[in-house]
Every structure is written in structure tokens, then in C-alpha cells.
Amino acid sequence: MTSEIKAYEGSLSAKGLRFGLVCARFNDFFVSKLLGGAVDCLLRHGAAAKDIESAWVPGSYEIPLVAQRLAASGRYDAVIALGVVIQGSTAHANYVNAEVSKGLAQVSLASGIPVIYGVVTTENIEQAIERSGCKAGNRGATAAESAIEMADLMRKLPEAK
Secondary structure, three states: OHHHOOOOOOOOOOOOOOEEEEEEOOOHHHHHHHHHHHHHHHHHOOOOHHHEEEEEEOOHHHHHHHHHHHHHOOOOOEEEEEEEEEOOOOOHHHHHHHHHHHHHHHHHHHHOOOEEEEEEEEOOHHHHHHHEOOOOOEHHHHHHHHHHHHHHHHHHOOOOO
């Protein structure tokens, strides 16, 4: 029965795909590791170095605006947002995280371009270390995998009318 249903699915082949990465400079020690993981993943899956570009913003709060510009440019098949927000003694991080996630979702829906949330949100520095490549993998690499799959899937889906 299910063999009669047409199914669309993205692959993990980045060959011929173009990627824009938006990176937050705040906590750049961690963000640079996320960027390294993302680029390594894209290259390992067949992307050409010339098809990967990055833009740096002051902090994670500024990511959605630049992601919007990259998505609207028509140059990229997917945009990857990379940042690290570490919870401090105030609720500031909660507000930043909420606005960044909402902003990126709006950009993706408005542009029709996959905008991948690769912002690490942690309670402390130890968790940031773990998620930027030391113990719990590299969130930049997993964001890049999502970007590859989504970009490929979007190419396979029927065009909107």
C-alpha cells in the first residue's frame, strides 16, 4: 500500500549546493568550533569550498537579520545560523534564544529557503564545550547535515503555484 504513495526525501549529498553561514562573534571561541564542524561536514558530503560563505554578526540576536539577507539573495540553497548563548544569572539568555528561534523560523517560511538553527543554548560553559565538539558532538556539524538534507529535499519537491 505505501509503495503506491509518492514520497519525497532529502539525501546527504551536498554536491552542487550552496550554503550561507551566519556566525555570532559573541562567544566566538565556541562559535568558531561550530563553524569548523559545519564546514567540515559540508565538504565531507560533497560541497565545494567555493560554495560555502560566512557572515559574522556581533551576537546571536543579530543572526536573523543577516540570515534574512542571505536567504533573500538567491545565492544559497540553505542558510545555517551558528551561535552560542550561555545562561547567566539573569533571564537575558531566554529572551535572546526566543527571538533568534522565532526570527529564523520567520525567515525560512518567508523566503522558502531552509534556515537551520545551529545556535547552542546552554546553562553553563561546560555544556557549551560539550556541544561545540568536545564530548557531545558538534552542533555545527549536525546543523550542516540538516541543511544538506533540507536543501536537497527542497529541490525535489514540486514547485509552488
